[in-house]
Amino acid sequence: MARRKLAAEMNVVPYIDVMLVLLVIFMITAPLLTQGVDVDLPDANAEPMGVDSSNEPVILSVDAAGDMYLSIGPDPEAPITRDQAIDIIQAAKRSRPDLAVVLEGDGKVDYQSIMRAMTTLQAAGIARIGFAADPELLQSRGS
Numbered sequence: 001m002a003r004r005k006l007a008a009e010m011n012v013v014p015y016i017d018v019m020l021v022l023l024v025i026f027m028i029t030a031p032l033l034t035q036g037v038d039v040d041l042p043d044a045n046a047e048p049m050g051v052d053s054s055n056e057p058v059i060l061s062v063d064a065a066g067d068m069y070l071s072i073g074p075d076p077e078a079p080i081t082r083d084q085a086i087d088i089i090q091a092a093k094r095s096r097p098d099l100a101v102v103l104e105g106d107g108k109v110d111y112q113s114i115m116r117a118m119t120t121l122q123a124a125g126i127a128r129i130g131f132a133a134d135p136e137l138l139q140s141r142g143s
Helices: 013-032 082-095 111-123 135-140
Strands: 058-062 068-070 101-105 129-131
Touching: 058 082, 058 111, 068 082, 082 111, 101 111
Parallel strands: 058 101, 101 129
Antiparallel strands: 058 068
């Protein structure tokens, strides 16, 4: 009588089942994980600040082309360079240490231009920047 040698094979079907269950678990839980940073965004329906004439804020405007305009200085209607803005704001800050600056950007301006204006204000020593919003637009949104 001839003896047959037993084949020693590993049964991998249970391992495949476990892997499929793990795959399904990861597929279900992956979308539930939040990615990014939690940021508490400010409400847009804030009341306008009361400003007296002795502490009127300086307004730095950025138009759709990315040009900057400053409400103080030789000509508020003429575009200014970054260096000119820094010099004018630093001079105003020396006379008024609590100088308030409001950044006013056109609705079509790109993010890079706003960041350039913010770094200009930072280089001039302004630590707190206010952002202007259109009150009529806020009213139309139901605030």
